[in-house]
Amino acid sequence: MLRPLPAAWPDACYTVGMSVAPSPLAAALLRATDALRPYSATPRLDAELLLAAVLHWPRTRVLAERDALLSPAQHAAFQALIARRSTLEPVAYILGHKAFYGYDFLVDRRVLVPRPETELLVEQTLQIAARFAAPRIADIGTGSGAIAVTLALELPAAHVYAVDLSHDALAVAAENVVRHQVEARVTLLHGDLLTPLPAPLDIIVSNPPYTILAEVDTNVLAHEPRLALDGGPDGTMIYQRLLAQAPAALTPDGALLLEIGSWQAETLTSYARAVFPQAQLQIVRDLADLDRVLIVRQTP
Numbered sequence: 001m002l003r004p005l006p007a008a009w010p011d012a013c014y015t016v017g018m019s020v021a022p023s024p025l026a027a028a029l030l031r032a033t034d035a036l037r038p039y040s041a042t043p044r045l046d047a048e049l050l051l052a053a054v055l056h057w058p059r060t061r062v063l064a065e066r067d068a069l070l071s072p073a074q075h076a077a078f079q080a081l082i083a084r085r086s087t088l089e090p091v092a093y094i095l096g097h098k099a100f101y102g103y104d105f106l107v108d109r110r111v112l113v114p115r116p117e118t119e120l121l122v123e124q125t126l127q128i129a130a131r132f133a134a135p136r137i138a139d140i141g142t143g144s145g146a147i148a149v150t151l152a153l154e155l156p157a158a159h160v161y162a163v164d165l166s167h168d169a170l171a172v173a174a175e176n177v178v179r180h181q182v183e184a185r186v187t188l189l190h191g192d193l194l195t196p197l198p199a200p201l202d203i204i205v206s207n208p209p210y211t212i213l214a215e216v217d218t219n220v221l222a223h224e225p226r227l228a229l230d231g232g233p234d235g236t237m238i239y240q241r242l243l244a245q246a247p248a249a250l251t252p253d254g255a256l257l258l259e260i261g262s263w264q265a266e267t268l269t270s271y272a273r274a275v276f277p278q279a280q281l282q283i284v285r286d287l288a289d290l291d292r293v294l295i296v297r298q299t300p
């Protein structure tokens with residue numbers, strides 16, 4: 001359920017007679033943090049990031065200059081962003097960008113906000129890619145392009161094909177490809193899963209939609225694209241289709257790496273075993289000790 005911003009959130013400016021005087025930054029931050037508490041697990045951090053955006057300062061300066069004065073215009077702008085956050089709009093959409101694997105990516109409502117746990121998928125892919133001199137890699141369901149662009153940046157000899165069914169997502173990915181100057185080594189392809197790929201590849205990596213929409217918080221659904229979340233009636237629909245296409249799309253010593261829901265390891269391992277009877281299968285756990293990545297390694 002969406003809850004409106006509390007009417008009690010006080011005007012952050014002090015009224016002196018008829019005029020409005022600027023108020024110290026620390027007080028504004030405190031009030032915004034309190035206002036966000038019902039809507040965010042990280043209210044203080046959100047407030048700091050949003051205030052930093054209003055002031056065009058790095059967050060560290062917001063933390064350091066507690067006695068700085070905010071003008072009424074700055075207060076109004078800050079209040080507007082707090083109101084957006086109180087609808088549970090992700091901070092990344094409000095700011096227009098998100099850090100992933102140490103790089104900064106443009107994001108908006110057209111793409112899923114890259115999640116920190118997806119960095120594990122990148123880490124595992126980099127380890128496997130080290131076995132290839134010039135790996136040819138596909139990122140299926142690229143969204144913002146965070147995985148594809150990061151792999152291209154970390155692997156200067158690699159070529160990455162980034163596929164998505166959403167033209168909107170590909171438009172965001174294209175901006176990120178240009179932003180990180182990897183145009184020569186990332187090819188964006190529109191289409192369904194592995195079908196647009198040119199020839200067998202060394203590595204296929206994917207963070208596909210894997211949620212059951214009926215179980216997704218309505219506030220998440222209100223902001224992030226359905227196509228990025230919808231894993232079908234049991235959350236495995238995209239995996240099943242991708243696994244069916246994968247053997248023909250991989251080189252004989254190629255590898256497939258999939259981000260998975262922590263509850264899906266057993267089911268997806270058995271699907272993968274059916275499709276790749278000879279391959280090595282491995283589940284890797286994330287920092288929260290949850291099953292997070294399924295790796296399928298072919299051995300020639």
Ligand SMILES: C[S@@+](CC[C@H](N)C(=O)[O-])C[C@H]1O[C@@H](n2cnc3c(N)ncnc32)[C@H](O)[C@@H]1O
Binds near residue numbers: 111145165192238
């Ligand atoms: C969970 S998001 C992942 C986005 C990004 N890779 C990330 O990790 O942040 C899944 C992406 O898959 C795309 N997608 C959904 N169905 C697809 C399909 N059949 N073929 C290709 N892409 C698809 C969605 O548009 C979305 O961008």
